[in-house]
């Protein structure tokens with residue numbers, strides 16, 4: 508399958524999306540953003556896995572996206588944005604109420620361009636998980652510090668008496 512094949516990094520400048528692919532993605536998704544469900548154009552074709560990171564001009568890797576989502580997403584994956592793709596033909600909705608906060612784009616290690624599309628998806632998922640764990644640890648550490656401070660205060664009071 509093309510998706511799991513190892514791909515060479517793409518050149519910076521994208522080739523144009525073939526007209527037949529463009530047309531079939533547009534007719535599949537219609538005038539509705541696959542990320543936010545918004546029906547307010549202008550619409551663009553967005554690479555789910557960005558071109559700059561090895562994503563191809565295929566129907567599987569292209570979706571209709573509203574300008575807002577397209578711009579905010581930039582060179583990130585939906586996983587990195589915390590977004591999920593809405594199913595084809597889902598009921599349209601109002602779209603995003605506010606701009607979602609993108610995760611900071613990190614510099615990719617040297618070996619990254621040699622990862623397959625599947626491996627890149629896995630990496631993106633693992634990064635999201637790691638970020639969640641990091642936040643949970645930060646929360647726990649803060650809670651531990653609060654308990655420690657309370658105990659230290661009690662200890663000091665005890666000593667004064």
Ligand SMILES: [Zn+2]
Nearest residue numbers: 540543573576
């Ligand atoms: Zn959108």
